[in-house]
Each structure stands twice: as C-alpha cells, then as structure tokens.
Amino acid sequence: MSGRPVVVVTRRLPEPVHDALAREFDARLNPDDRPLTPDGLKDALRQADALLTTVTDKITAEVLSVDPRRAGLIANFGVGFNNIDVDTARARGIAVSNTPDVLTDATADLAMTLLLMIARRTGEGERHLRGGQWTGWRPTHMLGTHVTGKTLGLIGMGRIARAVAQRAHHGFGMKVIFHDPYPPSPEVASSLGAEPRERLEDVLREADFVSLHCPATAETRHLMNRDRFALMRPEAMLVNTARGDVVDEAALVEALRSGRIAGAGLDVFEKEPQVTQALVTMDNVVLLPHLGSATQETRVAMGMRAFDNLQRFFGGQPLQDRVV
Numbered sequence: 642m643s644g645r646p647v648v649v650v651t652r653r654l655p656e657p658v659h660d661a662l663a664r665e666f667d668a669r670l671n672p673d674d675r676p677l678t679p680d681g682l683k684d685a686l687r688q689a690d691a692l693l694t695t696v697t698d699k700i701t702a703e704v705l706s707v708d709p710r711r712a713g714l715i716a717n718f719g720v721g722f723n724n725i726d727v728d729t730a731r732a733r734g735i736a737v738s739n740t741p742d743v744l745t746d747a748t749a750d751l752a753m754t755l756l757l758m759i760a761r762r763t764g765e766g767e768r769h770l771r772g773g774q775w776t777g778w779r780p781t782h783m784l785g786t787h788v789t790g791k792t793l794g795l796i797g798m799g800r801i802a803r804a805v806a807q808r809a810h811h812g813f814g815m816k817v818i819f820h821d822p823y824p825p826s827p828e829v830a831s832s833l834g835a836e837p838r839e840r841l842e843d844v845l846r847e848a849d850f851v852s853l854h855c856p857a858t859a860e861t862r863h864l865m866n867r868d869r870f871a872l873m874r875p876e877a878m879l880v881n882t883a884r885g886d887v888v889d890e891a892a893l894v895e896a897l898r899s900g901r902i903a904g905a906g907l908d909v910f911e912k913e914p915q916v917t918q919a920l921v922t923m924d925n926v927v928l929l930p931h932l933g934s935a936t937q938e939t940r941v942a943m944g945m946r947a948f949d950n951l952q953r954f955f956g957g958q959p960l961q962d963r964v965v
C-alpha cells in the first residue's frame with residue numbers, strides 16, 4: 642500500500658479519536674455527522690482501505706456486494722455488530738472488529754438507571770413536577786417499588802450482564818438469577834451472587850425485574866414475544882439495553898396495556914430512531930435514546946479501541962477484537 646491507509650469514518654467521533662485517526666491515517670472524517678446512504682457506504686468500500694462504522698450503518702449483503710472493492714476491514718464502533726452482515730463479510734474476505742470491554746461499566750450503569758427509574762417512577766415524577774402538578778409532599782404520593790431484596794433476572798450473562806449483577810447484588814442487595822446457554826463458571830457466578838437457571842422461562846417466571854443482555858442474532862430476534870411476556874409476573878418490569886429487535890415491541894405494548902407486566906425501561910428499539918407511539922404515551926415506561934455507552938470517557942475509549950484495531954490491521958498484526 643503506497644501512502645497512508647485511507648479510512649472512512651462514517652460518523653462524527655469525539656475529538657481525541659479524530660486526532661488519533663488523522664495523525665495515523667488518511668482519515669476521511671464526517672464532522673457534519675450526516676449518516677452515509679447505502680450508496681455512500683458502497684463508495685467507501687470501493688475507495689477506502691478500511692471503514693470505521695457505527696450501529697447506524699447498515700452494512701448489508703447488498704452494500705458488501707460492491708465489486709471491485711478496496712476495503713479489507715470494517716472496524717465497528719460498538720460491542721454489538723448486528724448492523725453488519727458478518728456472514729457475507731466473511732465470505733467476501735472482509736475482516737470485522739468491534740469494541741468490547743470499554744463500554745461494559747457505562748452500559749451496566751444505564752441498565753441500573755433504567756431499573757431504578759421504572760421501579761421508583763422517576764420519569765413520571767419529573768414530568769409531574771415540571772408540569773406544575775406537584776402540590777407538596779404526602780405519604781401516599783407516587784409510591785414505587787423497592788428494589789432491595791427483589792429478584793433480578795438476567796437474560797444472557799456476558800460482560801455487561803455480569804457488571805449489572807455486580808451492581809444489583811453487591812450494591813443494591815438484589816437476588817440475581819440468570820440464563821445463558823454459555824454460562825460463566827460457578828465460581829464467577831457465585832462471586833456475583835448470581836444463580837443460574839436451566840431455562841430462560843424459569844428466569845421469566847421468577848424475576849421481579851428482567852434485564853436483557855443477549856446479542857441480536859437470528860435466534861434472539863423477538864426472544865421476548867407474547868408467550869414469554871405471558872410467563873412474567875404481573876408486577877415484573879423489563880429492562881432492555883441490548884438491542885431493540887430482541888423484543889417484539891407490539892407484544893410488549895400489549896403486555897403493558899393488559900397489565901401482564903408492570904413496566905419497562907428501554908434504551909433500544911426495534912426500528913431506531915422510531916419508537917412505537919403507544920410506548921411514548923405510557924407512564925410506566927421509561928424511554929432513552931440509545932445512551933448505553935454514552936459517556937465522554939467511554940465513547941473516547943470505544944474510538945481508541947477501533948483505532949487500535951485499525952492500526953493492528955494495517956500493521957499486519959492480529960486484531961484484538963476480530964469478530965470475523
């Protein structure tokens with residue numbers, strides 16, 4: 642390769658990441674932060690040596706079909722990579738990397754934020770106050786649900802779920818149960834105060850709060866469907882900081898409307914950035930705009946992790962975070 646590698650960066654990134662990218666590569670930055678169209682992504686694959694993409698870039702089989710193509714790596718900014726058709730990337734010999742570890746704490750914090758917000762009705766409380774409806778303290782005003790002593794059910798027990806278990810058990814005195822087809826060792830689980838359950842359904846039946854931490858795959862699409870909501874306790878609440886399509890949003894609306902479950906805290910949605918309108922009107926639902934990893938420190942660390950993958954790729958070294 643003559644000259645510096647060309648890297649197309651699809652969205653605006655924090656300044657320190659831009660600086661590193663511009664120092665090392667012929668980095669085509671996107672200071673206006675306008676998402677690339679499918680044609681723009683195809684052009685990038687034709688013209689650049691690598692792409693630095695995000696969850697908002699849909700790298701489909703069609704996008705990957707460009708021929709001739711120059712790019713050899715798609716360095717995704719995020720731990721999830723369901724925005725990329727990795728099977729096609731593999732078949733076409735394009736490497737894909739992600740940014741695990743560095744966003745674990747921020748995302749676990751946000752899952753706990755949502756859990757506490759729905760349990761303690763804080764979104765509703767803030768709307769009440771800002772709306773000028775607050776008439777003063779009273780013993781029966783806006784009573785929520787205690788979390789200490791309650792059971793948190795984790796679906797998936799990877800890095801982020803473990804960090805949630807740590808917070809929930811050791812910080813908030815919750816009982817933690819989980820289901821994962823690839824569970825951690827009994828020693829790891831017990832250090833987090835977390836008990837495995839053989840079946841996902843067992844977690845749903847037992848938990849007061851269910852928090853989703855599985856990747857978005859063909860198998861986990863609509864994992865939370867009508868039948869599964871029907872297993873949850875009527876006082877139970879759902880937290881989703883994983884991916885929107887793990888939940889059948891229409892079934893969720895129905896479960897909330899009918900009182901099948903008591904509430905939901907959602908950071909991710911089936912058709913982002915669109916949100917099912919019925920959810921917006923429900924007081925027992927807290928909605929956040931995909932903020933799981935959104936701290937300054939974390940977003941810089943994610944960018945630097947993607948940068949590291951790019952450097953290794955162009956240095957001919959094995960990628961730290963190769964997913965394909």
Ligand code: DGY
Pocket residue numbers: 695696718719720721722744933934
């Ligand atoms: C992640 O890392 O998967 C975040 O959701 C951003 O894509």
